[in-house]
Amino acid sequence: MRRALKWIAVLVALAAAAAAAWWFTRPVPPSLPVVRVQRSTYTDTVPGTATGVVEPARRIQVQAQLSARITDVKVHRGDVVKAGDPLVVLDPSDIDDQVRTLQAALPVLETRVQQAEARAGQVGRDAERAERLAADGSLAPAQLDSATSGRRLAALDAEVARAALRQARVQLDVMRAALRHAMVRAPFDGIVLDVDAVVGQMASALSLGSGGSGSSRSMGGMAGASAALLAGAGGGSGGLVDLADESTMAVDVDVDERDFGRVQIGQEATLSVDALGKKAFTGTVEEVFPFISRALDQNRTARVRVRLPDGARAEVRPGMSVQVDVVVARRDNVLVVPTTAILTRSGGKAVWRVIDGRIHETPVKVSASTWESAVIESGLDEGDVVLMPRSGSALKDGMKIRIEEVAKP
Numbered sequence: 001m002r003r004a005l006k007w008i009a010v011l012v013a014l015a016a017a018a019a020a021a022w023w024f025t026r027p028v029p030p031s032l033p034v035v036r037v038q039r040s041t042y043t044d045t046v047p048g049t050a051t052g053v054v055e056p057a058r059r060i061q062v063q064a065q066l067s068a069r070i071t072d073v074k075v076h077r078g079d080v081v082k083a084g085d086p087l088v089v090l091d092p093s094d095i096d097d098q099v100r101t102l103q104a105a106l107p108v109l110e111t112r113v114q115q116a117e118a119r120a121g122q123v124g125r126d127a128e129r130a131e132r133l134a135a136d137g138s139l140a141p142a143q144l145d146s147a148t149s150g151r152r153l154a155a156l157d158a159e160v161a162r163a164a165l166r167q168a169r170v171q172l173d174v175m176r177a178a179l180r181h182a183m184v185r186a187p188f189d190g191i192v193l194d195v196d197a198v199v200g201q202m203a204s205a206l207s208l209g210s211g212g213s214g215s216s217r218s219m220g221g222m223a224g225a226s227a228a229l230l231a232g233a234g235g236g237s238g239g240l241v242d243l244a245d246e247s248t249m250a251v252d253v254d255v256d257e258r259d260f261g262r263v264q265i266g267q268e269a270t271l272s273v274d275a276l277g278k279k280a281f282t283g284t285v286e287e288v289f290p291f292i293s294r295a296l297d298q299n300r301t302a303r304v305r306v307r308l309p310d311g312a313r314a315e316v317r318p319g320m321s322v323q324v325d326v327v328v329a330r331r332d333n334v335l336v337v338p339t340t341a342i343l344t345r346s347g348g349k350a351v352w353r354v355i356d357g358r359i360h361e362t363p364v365k366v367s368a369s370t371w372e373s374a375v376i377e378s379g380l381d382e383g384d385v386v387l388m389p390r391s392g393s394a395l396k397d398g399m400k401i402r403i404e405e406v407a408k409p
Contacts, residue, residue, distance in 0.1 A: 031402040033388040034354055040336045042368060042375050044329035045270070046263055048253035049301055051321045054273075054308070057248040058188065059318070061239025062087060064203035065181040068094065073197045075241060081186040087241045088197045092182035095175055102172040109165040116161040120154035127151035184240060193318065194242035203240060244318055249308045250286060253324040254301035257292050262328045264288070269306045272323040273316055281312045285326060331368065335376040339369050341386050351380065352387035352395060354403070359387055361397050 072089035130147035133139035289303040353362040364379030
């Protein structure tokens, strides 16, 4: 009896050792991530190829319209002004002198006109008398010629006097208008971005050039205005005050030429502002430029202008950099899975569906996809769990796995 119990103990020990050996050498199912199929909003976006820059509706370098010394600067950076508000005061003394000179000259010129017209009248009457005498044969032809020539010269002299008077009056009007320009005023409601006027310096009346004044949008491109923003507002522009109309603001951004036909006016765009910690705003495509740029040899792009929402004006400032993604398609309440879960097979698309800890290759119909997500038209139901395959994983239908994590689609 004792011998039999010994053998039983040995067998039990051997069985335990075999079980332990099997347990420690058994194949362990791989631990793989999965995702649960959910209904969500699918969006397809076109990203900008580079960061855009916020630009106001209008931005100009306000210039002087006369050359004079600056006597006062009424504004500072950040000031909000209304159309007509004074910005810079110029010394009008030189123009005042010219106005007084012209005002003093007018009576003299008016008197000269009166004298010239009186003489022309008298010479004209003398010429008429000479014509009557010549008709009667009482006046020699040479005397008639002299009288008629004198009438013509007197009439010309009177016209010259009247022209001089008109010219002086026009010059006086011009000088009076120039006096009004001694006060440089805001041409529209806006905010002062920079001031390049210093009391005592000379302001020059410059012609309006591409870098000086005018609407940043109407002059072709916010690209020029963007360069001004990045380079710094006041330097070398010839302007006294850098003024911006922030009633509306927009971003110009380039997209790949392959997406040119997908972007349309009125589409939404997500605007991520770097300076605000990537805070996002929803803008609207305002314009799609009708050409493809060849500025880069290796890349062709199309330019798109996206208008910022009115509510962004409180936080977004001109010159801030913005990442732009134009939403070209949106579908609500659809089944969505990550695109990396989709398998490409000769017969179409499929996924590894997880049932009771085992994977099963399941055909699916994909109706739309981006790099991030795919819309499942058929083949899966909400709540199904699908595998997120890893590179190099050897997977077989019916294979058992351990679920590593359930990620959101």
